Amino acid sequence: MSLPAIRFDDVTVAYNRHPAIHHVSGAFAPGSLTAVAGPNGAGKSTLLKTLMGELSQAEGHVDRGGLRGRDFGYLPQAADIDRHFPLTVADTVLLGGWHRTGAFGGVGRDLAGTARRALSAVGLEGFEHRHIGALSAGQFQRVLFARLLLQDARVIVLDEPFTAIDERTTGDLLRLIRRWHGEGRTVIAVLHDFDQVRAHFPSALLLAREAIAWGDTETALSPENLLRARAMAEKWDDDAAPCVVAREAAA
Numbered sequence: 001m002s003l004p005a006i007r008f009d010d011v012t013v014a015y016n017r018h019p020a021i022h023h024v025s026g027a028f029a030p031g032s033l034t035a036v037a038g039p040n041g042a043g044k045s046t047l048l049k050t051l052m053g054e055l056s057q058a059e060g061h062v063d064r065g066g067l068r069g070r071d072f073g074y075l076p077q078a079a080d081i082d083r084h085f086p087l088t089v090a091d092t093v094l095l096g097g098w099h100r101t102g103a104f105g106g107v108g109r110d111l112a113g114t115a116r117r118a119l120s121a122v123g124l125e126g127f128e129h130r131h132i133g134a135l136s137a138g139q140f141q142r143v144l145f146a147r148l149l150l151q152d153a154r155v156i157v158l159d160e161p162f163t164a165i166d167e168r169t170t171g172d173l174l175r176l177i178r179r180w181h182g183e184g185r186t187v188i189a190v191l192h193d194f195d196q197v198r199a200h201f202p203s204a205l206l207l208a209r210e211a212i213a214w215g216d217t218e219t220a221l222s223p224e225n226l227l228r229a230r231a232m233a234e235k236w237d238d239d240a241a242p243c244v245v246a247r248e249a250a251a
Ligand SMILES: Nc1ncnc2c1ncn2[C@@H]1O[C@H](COP(=O)(O)OP(=O)(O)OP(=O)(O)O)[C@@H](O)[C@H]1O
Pocket: 015, 016, 019, 020, 038, 039, 040, 041, 042, 043, 044, 045, 046, 047
């Protein structure tokens, strides 16, 4: 799979003139498997939303190397997903195939078969007709991973995919992430568990509003870098002088 790098060049994003990420520069290499880690409020979700083009960055530039929206598969934090729509598991997984059906296209036999295989890959055979509102957090996360399988995106962006998810489901979903990495896709995930990052993610971005370190995981998550990140977090003060930036982040 030939892919470009995704580069951040001196990117600052502010809410109410307070920077959530500050002068971030670096690159997600093509085909890399990168964890974005850091303290609460470090700007991890903001960085992903900026990458997805959901926020206009106040300063700097994100170079997606010519990749378009359909090249990205994005899983926001569970808290940002509304499960009250009257959708079944099958409907939700098939949403991943929108680029193959078009806005009002029908679902062909091929796509239906791919959706069934995706559900089986996440261990949810037989769940097709269940309402998504009636699933456990872990089952719903499996559905969302099945949707990503159907989407077949070249870059996969996951925001805290394992929060409130049991160990077995986490293990199964980590195997899918490794499969995507093995297929040459670029995979980026916000994670809180440093041991999990060290065990499964060769690259890491340690963020504390600024990029403390970005590179191979062992170096990025060194004790010195973790101390620096913690010290930065302790200094954050919502009453601090605002950063002078050109524009506000706007959804
Ligand atoms: N829509 C918003 N409006 C105003 N401030 C925001 C908004 N979204 C995030 N922030 C602030 O920006 C900072 C970074 O938030 P962000 O959610 O990106 O951090 P995070 O590293 O993902 O945090 P967590 O680990 O707690 O999920 C925080 O101080 C947060 O309060």
